[in-house]
Amino acid sequence: MTPNEKKALKAHYTLRSSTFFRKLNELSFFEFGKRIKALAELDEAFSWDNRSEWGIAECAWDIIRESEISPLFLFLHPRILQEQPALLAYYRSVALLSQKGLKQILSIAVEGIEQSAKVPSREKVQKICLLINEFMSILIESVDGISLEQISGMMFASAGTQIQGSWNNAIGLEGELLVRKLIIREFLNKNIIKGYTLNNGETFPELEKPLESAINIKVILLTTQGSIVFGSEPDISIYxxxxxxxxxxxxxxxxxxxxxxxxxxxxxxxxxxxxxNNPLCECLYLCSCVTEEVAKRVAESRNFGTMYTLNEIIYESNKKDEFLNRILSLAS
Known part of the structure; x- marks a missing residue:
């Protein structure tokens, strides 16, 4: 592997790390523990008398009761799907059951329930509870004991598998988001952001978490009365x-x-x-992979612009500063 290929791979896995963190946040996995703990504190508000009908094996039930862990950390009560359907993602993940697996077995679309909090029908509630609790019961009966730390680990293991499945399609978006965040952070530090217009058309003078909202930002309005527009072809335009x-x-x-x-x-x-439209427009090309032929084509092009690698932008402070200073000068 050449040095350039190693640098490209380093940038690639940096974007992968960023994607995983962003998706865990977007999919609420960092919040699930707190939400389930709050439910568990109200354990007595839930009746488990019909647990056998919901797929909970008596042996597994006894093990959990002896462990003093609230059953709400592990077993899916039908009311949960009716009152907080988005928590399906938590219970499915703790049972180490993928979205694809649940959908294949039950022919029930999982995404709409988990991401849109769409309340399923009573028939679907029964089927989902039965399947997840059966899986969970077998897992509990197959080990000598279980802890809250293990439960959290099981959830994040499933989450990682889910995100990995979409990673290859997300690399382009993650590269764009990384550059967006660099620009937003720099412009915030320079105090030249006047407001934001989101993808839905709404405009705000401030955002509580602008970096986390980067994926939803369409336009940055500047104190210079210019703007930065995020889109496609090109990915970023400065006006x-x-x-x-x-x-x-x-x-x-x-x-x-x-x-x-x-x-x-x-x-x-x-x-x-x-x-x-503007022959004097400055064009900047950011890429991960620079082959010999790419470098040759860029060098031979009289009017191409400036090329940076994402590895330079991420890890080389002088190159990052050079790039951001170019953006600042164009926006001033």
Whole structure:
């Protein structure tokens, strides 16, 4: 593996780490422990008299009761799906049951329940509870004991598997988000953000958590009366107060060398369209993989722009500062 390939791989796995953390937050896995603990403190508000009908094996029930762990940490009560359906993600994950597995076995769409908090029908509630509690009962009976730390570990293990399944499709978005966050943080530090317009069209002078909201930000409004627009083709555009595009940024986070020229070609076409409106627009290309042929094409292009690698932007402070200073100068 060449040094450039190792740098590309380092940036790739940095984006992977960022994706996992972001998705765990988006999917509420960091909140589940607190929510379940709050329910467990009200344990007596739940009746388990019909537990056998819900798939809970008596042996597993006795083990949990002897452990003094509230059954609400492990077993899915039908009321949970009716009152807090989004918690299906927690109980399914603790039972080490994937979304795909549950859907295949029961023919029930899981995403709508977990992400949209859509209350399932009584028939679906019964089927879901039965399956998850059967899985959980077998797990409990197969070990000598279980702890809250193990329960948390089981949940995050399932979450990781779920996120890994979508990682390959998320790398492009994660590369864009990383650059967005760098720009937002720098502009916040310089105190030149006037407001934000979100993807849904709403505009706010401030956001409580602008970095965590980066995926939902469409436009940053600047004190210079210009703006920064996040989109596609190009991924980021910088406009002056007269609506003239001053800079365009294309971000390609893929690391496959075989696709490097194709990604470069897509960026070049985007830059050509921009320069039809403003030949003086500064174009910046951020990528993970730079092959010899890519470097050659860029060097031979008289009007290409400036290329940075994502590894440089992430790990080399001088390159990161150089890039951000370019953005600041274009936005001023």
């Amino acid at each position: 002056d107060k007269n609506g003239v595009v001053r800079g365009d940024i294309e971000i390609k986070a893929g690391i496959d060398p075989g696709g490097a020229l194709e990604r470069l070609g897509a960026a070049m076409k985007s830059f050509e369209k921009t320069r039809l």
